[in-house]
């Protein structure tokens with residue numbers, strides 16, 4: 001059943017606030033964005049980094065930590081210094097493996113180096129702790145209960161690498177989901193046959209207790225799958241947790257379900273292996289409401305259909321469900337239809353706060369080995385504030401299939417880094433229809449087109465290249481200066497363009513079609529003015545979020561957005 005609501009475009013308090021500033025800016029010469037043909041562009045960055053990007057996380061040194069599983073045999077990247085990893089519990093190469101299963105990709109230099117993970121990180125989860133260190137949890141086999149940390153390394157420190165803690169978790173976490181909490185800990189939920197949650201780090205490391213979660217028992221399919229549940233931290237401090245076809249709002253502090261949301265559409269599953277994707281839509285300043293958007297998935301039974309003699313690949317789900325998770329009376333899913341069906345897609349919030357990229361994946365089949373046959377090459381942009389029926393726009397198609405075990409992250413320059421795809425148990429490069437992908441590509445959304453150069457803000461203060469992140473506290477004022485090309489001719493007429501806003505984005509941990517901890521907040525603009533004597537330069541003061549419930553502590557990217565065109569971001573550390 002498809003239905004489009006007639007409800008009005010979301011209330012946007014920031015808009016009212018900005019209206020008079022825009023007047024100033026228009027007079028001062030900042031332009032209204034012209035309507036421009038959308039499309040975006042693909043660029044090959046690396047033909048092979050030697051490791052397939054099953055998991056990716058951008059850190060505040062502008063390097064992306066990439067890792068795969070450790071037990072499929074040799075990768076195409078040697079360990080540093082001729083080292084070999086000898087792990088008798090390793091399934092594929094117990095007597096020694098001299099290849100890397102993790103890499104650090106440096107965005108600025110478009111280069112990479114091998115990193116060393118010891119135990120298996122297969123299908124695991126992660127969070128960036130408030131100090132900017134990636135904390136990865138779980139995996140498989142010898143890595144089921146381990147936690148591993150990877151810091152944001154100093155430039156040139158080639159010895160900077162992963163550290164591991166054995167048996168750090170209370171349960172095996174294979175296909176679990178993490179969400180950073182306002183206190184900086186990770187909430188870790190689910191995993192294969194794990195109907196429970198726990199926290200990391202532990203106040204007492206010997207405390208390996210977990211909290212049982214009946215909701216995960218209720219929502220599993222006949223094979224006990226509802227893996228990688230979608231988790232979002234609501235603005236009231238509770239956790240929105242979606243598994244397969246419905247969600248709850250969990251007060252994790254009291255272990256109480258405070259709200260139950262209705263079944264999404266016809267009840268078809270949206271979580272692994274029927275992997276759809278999910279985002280918490282951008283939050284307005286001092287938000288009173290929050291919405292979640294879940295797109296794609298695969299009908300019940302699709303995974304089984306890909307097995308056995310018949311091997312049919314059922315068309316994926318083309319529907320999205322959008323729900324106001326803060327609605328305490330009767331929250332309802334509003335169903336919208338994407339231009340094409342998609343399973344194993346990724347949803348990434350673009351830094352302009354106006355667009356969500358839906359990218360990667362297939363139009364049929366499911367997640368799992370050899371379980372899809374038709375890649376969905378074309379990303380789609382979803383514009384949450386447009387009217388229903390006018391929200392989706394198909395983008396330029398990729399040339400590379402990004403199927404099972406592919407991932408994508410937002411970079412500070414506004415591009416999306418896309419990698420991975422390995423629907424095979426091993427690295428298979430020949431005699432397979434979809435060879436294991438070791439390359440990295442960038443998808444540049446339309447806002448990066450040259451035609452937008454005159455509109456593109458550039459942050460001058462704090463220095464975007466100064467290295468250290470700007471330090472801010474909750475509710476504090478952050479003063480920014482930015483410029484917009486002064487030679488720009490004045491033009492009017494872009495639909496919905498022309499406003500200046502400031503956004504703050506938490507870089508997610510992306511794997512298996514879900515970007516964990518992804519969060520975008522519009523910041524309240526307190527004051528904006530032209531800088532005297534410096535044509536095309538403006539100062540703007542923004543108010544940081546008031547609480548760690550709105551923005552858990554850590555590193556965020558801050559962008560100035562002119563119309564729909566974002567600047568390059570700067571790193572901000574809020575604590």
Ligand SMILES: *[C@@H]1O[C@H](CO)[C@@H](O)[C@H](O)[C@H]1NC(C)=O
Nearest residue numbers: 047048075076429436437438
């Ligand atoms: C990886 O290495 C194998 C074996 O040396 C080679 O056949 C294959 O082409 C390489 N693949 C890539 C993508 O570099």
Ligand SMILES: *[C@@H]1O[C@H](CO)[C@@H](O)[C@H](O)[C@H]1NC(C)=O
Nearest residue numbers: 221222223300301302303304
């Ligand atoms: C898939 O097949 C297995 C094994 O035959 C069966 O137990 C399970 O119920 C099936 N799953 C679904 C979702 O139909």
Ligand SMILES: *[C@@H]1O[C@H](CO)[C@@H](O)[C@H](O)[C@H]1NC(C)=O
Nearest residue numbers: 424425426427428430431432
């Ligand atoms: C992939 O490679 C492995 C190891 O070389 C091989 O055993 C397996 O059959 C290959 N898989 C496919 C789908 O060809």
